[in-house]
Amino acid sequence: MSNLLHLDASARTRSISRELSTAFAEAWRAENPDGGYRYRDLAAEPVPFIDAAWTELCDAVLAQDRTDLDRLAELVRTPEQAAAWAIVEPLLAEVLAADVILIGTPMYNYSIPASLKAWLDQVTFPRMSLGHRRFVVMTARGGAYSPGAPKAAFDYQERFLRDFFAGHFAVQDTVFVNAELANARQDPALAHLRGKHDESYALAMETARALAKEY
Template sequence: MTTLLHLDASARRRSISREVGEAFARSWRAAHPGGAYVHRDLTADPVPLIGEAWTELCDHVLEHGITETDRLKEAVRTEAQAAAWAIVEPLLTELVNADVVLIATPMYNYSIPASLKAWIDQVTFPKMSLKGRRFVIATARGGSYAPGAPKAPYDHQERYLRDFFEGHFAVTDTVFVNAELANARLDPAMAHLRAAHEESYAAALSAARRLAEEY
């Protein structure tokens, strides 16, 4: 049975990244009626920041060369570490059980929301591989960070996530669906870019639905 893990990271209940992510999720469920669907809202149900006990788990995993995710619990030796593992385990289980991971996230301050970074920190251990899983990242950005745009060098959202998932998790199938120029909806100085935003938004919705049918 194929499983989709869907993460939302926007602080807004109604947001462009959520809408693009939902377009993928809805189409994926229609194309996989027998599939499993797991949704986690990282804003409504925030993941705690890692603490010292988590770092101790990480140190033990590194020191003992543990790379299999089903062996990570072997690192638990103290009550504090058990409490840290109790946070990690359900998040990690959702991740390793997924065939497709959908992350719907806005760009905040050229990068990703703290809520998403907290989730990444909790589920990441040394030399951990998620090879074979597919990652789809649906984003919304206030300006344009497309290749060739003046602000493209400031894109620390796609660059970070792609580098991390492919570099650390060894993921070989990472696809981004970006809706650009979202601030044109609100900023009078960007009013002349509203049509370009609407075009980018519509293209993102269409791409998300098409990808879902392929995945």
């Protein structure tokens, strides 16, 4: 049985990235009726930022060369570390239980929301590997940042996440589905690009649903 962990990070309750991730999740669940499903809204229920006790746990992982993620709790030594681990444990357990990790995220200021970064920090420890797990990321961008676009070099969203998953989790199987030019819906200066946005959005929705059947 396959398991899907579904995360949303947009501050908007009705956002394009949420629509895309929902489209994938619904198609995936239809394709995997017996599959496990867990949803977490990182904007509605923010994950706390890491603290000093969390860094001490990381130091212990390095000092003891601990790579078994199921035994990290054995490293807890102080009440502060126990409190830090109480935050990490359920989040990490959801990751380890998943085969596919679906993330819906907007681009904020060329990168990702703080809520998503906070989650990533909490579940990431030195020398960890998530092995067979696959990441699917549904994004919404106000502008155009795909290869060849004038602002392609400003894309610190996909680049950051792709490098993060490969560098920290040893996961190369990451797929991005991007809906671009979303600001054309609100900004009169971009009204002439509304047609291109609509095309990008429609293609992203179609891709999200089709991709779910492959996972």
